[in-house]
Amino acid sequence: MRFLYYLIFSFLIISCGDSDFVPTSASVINKSQTPENLNKFYGANMRHLYVRVFYEPNAEPYAGKNNRDQPVWGLLEENLKKIFEVRTQNTQVNVPKELNEMNLVTAQEKDSWTPGEIVQFAQTLGVPPTDEASSFFTIMFLKGAYNSGDQISNSVLGVSITGTTIIAIFKDAIRQLGPSDESLVVKFGEQATLVHEMGHALGVVANGVDAVTEHHDQAHGAHCSNSDCVMYWQNEGNQDLLQFIQGLVTEGNKTLYGSQCLDDIKAYSP
Numbered sequence: 001m002r003f004l005y006y007l008i009f010s011f012l013i014i015s016c017g018d019s020d021f022v023p024t025s026a027s028v029i030n031k032s033q034t035p036e037n038l039n040k041f042y043g044a045n046m047r048h049l050y051v052r053v054f055y056e057p058n059a060e061p062y063a064g065k066n067n068r069d070q071p072v073w074g075l076l077e078e079n080l081k082k083i084f085e086v087r088t089q090n091t092q093v094n095v096p097k098e099l100n101e102m103n104l105v106t107a108q109e110k111d112s113w114t115p116g117e118i119v120q121f122a123q124t125l126g127v128p129p130t131d132e133a134s135s136f137f138t139i140m141f142l143k144g145a146y147n148s149g150d151q152i153s154n155s156v157l158g159v160s161i162t163g164t165t166i167i168a169i170f171k172d173a174i175r176q177l178g179p180s181d182e183s184l185v186v187k188f189g190e191q192a193t194l195v196h197e198m199g200h201a202l203g204v205v206a207n208g209v210d211a212v213t214e215h216h217d218q219a220h221g222a223h224c225s226n227s228d229c230v231m232y233w234q235n236e237g238n239q240d241l242l243q244f245i246q247g248l249v250t251e252g253n254k255t256l257y258g259s260q261c262l263d264d265i266k267a268y269s270p
């Protein structure tokens with residue numbers, strides 16, 4: 001049951017790894033995604049969403065194909081496409097699929113990362129071009145653990161830095177999801193983490209995008225009360241959780257955002 005334990009434990013954590021980042025130079029505290037960012041993502045001029053991926057040595061993302069001969073990164077791509085599809089918004093999603101489309105960075109030799117350190121590191125990776133029609137997300141695969149400032153946690157899988165387009169994935173924690181790098185559970189687990197963190201960056205649940213139905217699990221932050229949704233903070237029953245991952249392993253890439261979260265995004269008016 002060790003396997004199951006890891007699943008439960010880690011799902012609990014993906015959902016709790018979000019961080020309210022307060023830039024030292026800024027006077028405004030971002031508690032959620034900013035209206036500026038959201039109005040751009042969901043604006044009439046938005047044509048391209050670019051995902052830029054950076055990884056440290058020995059923290060490379062899982063790439064290639066899954067058990068159904070679909071790209072592993074197709075899971076994130078499909079879910080991002082779904083977001084613009086429900087809005088009938090003419091925005092192209094650009095997600096790299098293979099490691100040679102992602103960027104190896106020099107080893108940072110850090111044991112832990114605070115939100116401030118994550119943002120600082122992202123800033124060294126080059127500033128994406130600014131233009132009305134494009135939004136860039138920076139996803140960094142890091143060695144070392146998440147440090148909230150108060151506490152270092154070896155089991156936080158990923159964080160979306162509030163008010164930015166920066167996401168960090170903690171590869172050592174991701175690896176704890178399954179028995180080896182070849183296991184489907186770790187591959188789907190990594191992608192599900194990305195889908196979850198991108199959901200926060202894109203404003204759900206009530207993370208800048210208003211909830212239009214009763215599904216905001218306020219007690220757990222920007223999470224969803226629908227246990228079949230990737231934005232759910234945890235699966236209460238082992239069976240539910242196992243089914244969530246098993247559904248992916250047996251059905252391949254599919255929409256992980258529940259209908260309530262998609263309805264919020266559909267209703268957002270810039």
Ligand SMILES: [Zn+2]
Binds near residue numbers: 015017196222223
């Ligand atoms: Zn979360």
Ligand SMILES: [Zn+2]
Binds near residue numbers: 229232258260261262
């Ligand atoms: Zn949801």
